[in-house]
Amino acid sequence: MSWTESTSDDATTEWERSDGHANIRMRRRHDGSFTVRFDRLFQAPEGQFYQRETAQTEEAARAIIAAWQTEFDVE
Numbered sequence: 001m002s003w004t005e006s007t008s009d010d011a012t013t014e015w016e017r018s019d020g021h022a023n024i025r026m027r028r029r030h031d032g033s034f035t036v037r038f039d040r041l042f043q044a045p046e047g048q049f050y051q052r053e054t055a056q057t058e059e060a061a062r063a064i065i066a067a068w069q070t071e072f073d074v075e
Helices: 058-071
Strands: 003-007 012-017 022-028 034-040 049-055
Antiparallel strands (some): 034 049
């Protein structure tokens, strides 16, 4: 599957999995760090799951996102 990126404002970027059952959000925090969270819906075939991490840089946050997109992708 693929992930579609959308940006809602200057601080938040979101990726949605093509089946619509999971998304990843990156948000810039007030201190300049980034919160990244993965949210898979209850209705997803593989079940509900939520994970959240904080990264000090955007580069580190995007590395987390890339890893999650690979790990949580479905065929």
